[in-house]
Amino acid sequence: MIYFIIPIIVLIIVITIAFLFRRKHIQEVGRLEQEKLQIQHKPILEEMTKVKQLNMTGETEENFERWRNEWTEVMDIHMPKIDSLLFDVEDSVDRFRFGKATEVEKEIQDKIRFCDKKMNDILQELNELVGSEEKNRIEMEKLKEQHRAARKTILAHQHSFGMTVNPLEKELEAFNPKFEEYDKLTENGNYLLAREIVISLSTKGNRLFEIIQETPSLLTELQNKIPASIRELRNGTKEMEEQSYYLQHLELATHLDAIETELEELLSKMGELQIESVQQQTLAINDRIDSYYDALENEVTAKHYIDENYEKIAAKLSDITALTKETSNEAAYVQQSYRLNEQEAQIPQQSLKKLGIINKRFEVLITRIEEQVSANSSLQEELQHISEELGRIAEEQDSFANRLKNLRIDENNVRTKLEELSRRLQNTDRMLHKGNIPGIPDEMEARLEEADEQIYIVTQSLQEVPLNMSLVDTYLENAGKAVNEVSAKVEELLDNVMLIEWIIQYGNRYRASNPEMHARLLDAEESFRQFRYAKALEQAATAVEEFEPGAMKRIQELVKEHV
Template sequence: MKYIIPAIIILLVIAIFAFIIRRKHNSEISRLEHEKHQIQNKPILEEMTKVKQLNMNGQTEEMFEGWRNTWTEVMDVHMPKIDVLLFDAEETVDRFLFLKASKVEREIQTLISLCDVKMSGILKELEELIGSEEKNRIEMEQLKEQHRAARKTLLAHQYSFGEAVPALERKLESFIPHFEEFDNLTETGNYLSAREIVMAVQDEGQKFFHKLHVIPTILTEIQHKIPATIHELRNGQKEMEESSYYLQHLEMTKKLDAIEIELVDLKAAIVELEVAKSITRVEEIKDEIETFYDLLEKEVLAKKYVDNYKDQTAHRLREVTSVTRAISEEAAFVQQSYRLPEKEAEIPQSCLKELEELEKKFELLSTRVEEERSAYSSLQEELNEIAEEIDRLYDEQDRFANRLKNLRIDENHAREKLEELKNLLHDTDRMLQKANIPGIPEEMDIRLEEAEEHIYVAMQSLQEVPLNMTLVDNYLEKAEACMEEVHKRAKEMLENVLLTEKIIQYGNRYRATHPTMHARLLEAEEAFRQLRYAKALEDAATAVEEVEPGALKKIEVLIKETAWRT
């Protein structure tokens, strides 16, 4: 009994598994059968019926026969074979011969795929042929219409095309054989070959119709507009030269002659229907001509500028020269009282020399204006350069003049500053003398003497004649830095003395109970008496902090509060 139940379970599992696989194979057979029906239902016959409406000759007839043979093969040979295999597959599945069923299914799939490729290929070729016929007919009719319109345009407006008419007519005639060839191919059913003719004619037609459109415009430019513009430029050049303008540097006559010669070549190219390069070159020529107009306008504006600003520049040159001479005289007077750096002292004379050179340049420019042998654009540039140099020299003189005016101000400022430093030295010394301290350390005395010496040197430099303010400022800067440092250190020293006294007073409460601290405080007091205030502060602070951490901060706060109340 114990073996029967497991055997039954195993049999049930096998049966279930078999039915699942069988169901899977049945689904696959149904799918294959559905694919077969889809292939059978492809509208091959309907599309082939449409082809019969075309000219059944040549390519069309050959292709039609090929499609019909292929379709017959698929429907009469492959499809019956697929039906037999489908029946075999169903039978093997019913008999649970799944491996054999899989092999049959693969064979069916191969046949179906082959038939699908053949039938799809027929449909694609049918679509291409039918589409080609319709597309050919529409596009060729459009091309013929464009050809007729082009012929009418050429006949109606021959004057616009000038000498290009014969070439255009020949090109129009060259399309007719293509049209005839297309008609013949269509009549004989060679629609695909006819398609190639259409595409070739379209390409040629596009180029030709473009030329037909642009040739009148480009010929108008070459034969009328550009020559008229050149004539206008020549007249303008002549009138300006008669009005004292110098234009030889532009070489307009030479360049315009070259353009006129080139226009003949461009016209010849247009006559031969070489349009693309001609269009590009015509645009370049128009740009060149526009440049000539700009250059002539530049000369007109330059003449106006020179006429308006030449006298003004001359007046400005005389004015700055006069100012420079006055500053030179003032500098000579000031140098009796003040010593100037050599390079700075040479500024007035150097500027006078440069102004003399500018006067020569201006005289030469005035001569060239009178001779009328120079381009006004060049004269304008030179006049601008002279004006800019005049302004530069004026600015340099102005800065120098301000420097002279500031010398007396700088001297007074230096004397005031020295007086302040002397007072600060006196106050610092008095502050140290009045302080309740055992004495002033030797280092502080040395620093005070050093500051006093710097102040004395600065004062002596102010007694020199002529006065060298650069040297005075240098000495004054050193004296100020030294004095400020001394005053700062003196204040710090007195603050440290006060802090040391307060720390020792605060530490007295621990002397009896802390012998070590008592000894350290004695060392601090001895250093204090020896005027070693920094050492005394360090020893006293260390001794108290060891007994009462944070005591130093309390003492500092107490000192600040006392000072604030005071």
């Protein structure tokens, strides 16, 4: 049977594969047929009908004939060829000649791509031609209307355009030959060439119409507004100088003369229609004029500041000098009782030196103000610097004076804290010696002595004259640290002793029945009698916890309730 089954299976597989390939090629034929139909349905004829409504002369007629011939070639030659190839593919598939079918399908695909590109190119050129005609007509109508409006504007307002009238009329006149050339090209059906003229005129027109729109205001700026500002600045400068303002450093006359010369050059450029360059330079001139106004206003503001503040600053200088001398005398007195570091001790004298220099600067400043040979802005700046420096010195002196006042307060605080530390150490020592313990470990005695020694050092440092508070503060900090540490250690030791006693009492219930527990508790008691409390606690706690897990937690809770 096996000799019959295997060939049958192979045959079934071959037939299945063949039908799968056949189905695949049938689908490919359908796809190619659909692409061919899409090409045939492209609206070439509709678009060519639109072209017939244009002037069928010149390049339009030539292009129309070319497009019609190319379309005819595609529809009458290539499409039938594609139909024939599609029939060949179907025949090859029916005969199961799939290799041949694949080759023909590729050839069909290439022809479809060629035809599709050809049709798309025709459509694109058709749309470009039709679109060019419509755009040309709309844009040219707008351009001619703007041209007429521009000419009317110049004729009606010649006085506003000044020396630019003739150049602008020449520019507008140059449009007329281009208009005529455009009309001639359009009549001859040369819409694409006409499009180039429209684009060129639009670019030139946009610039020219913008110039016509901006020229009157720009001329007004150059001929009226800026000269008026120059006259106002000259008059203002003259009035201020009559009021004793020093303005020579501004050199306004020279700057204004230069602007007047520049205005003549700009008017000449206007006659050449160099509008963009003139606009930029005009903006720069206005910025400079604004800066001159600001400079004059700054001088007025500076004079007001000087008039209102120089007497106040003189009084401030006098007050701070007196305060600094007083602080210097106080520092000399305080140093008899307290020691200041070298930097602090130099503060009053350094401030007096600074004040001496400032006083000389202020005298020079007053002379300059009275002689009226300096710019008020410069005098104001110097006066402000002096005021700022006086403020810094005043802050420094206030801080130093507070430091001197606080020395006595700091000393009293140290003595109060020292008394508190002494009492705390005494209470700690009393609590330790009155505690119900076999004895005091040598380490604890040494800690108590160390804390007492630190307190003694602070006490001795307070007896020194002059008193060095920085050193005293350091000693006090060391003493506080020593007392805090010994107090904590004593509390820990007493807590451990109480806990040991409770643990041993708790473990006594197991001694009679457990010799090992009895022996380990004896070891703990021996360590306890030798003042080795930490070891005794460890031995007793370990013994009880091993015999009864969780016992230490219950014992600690009992001790807590007892306390």
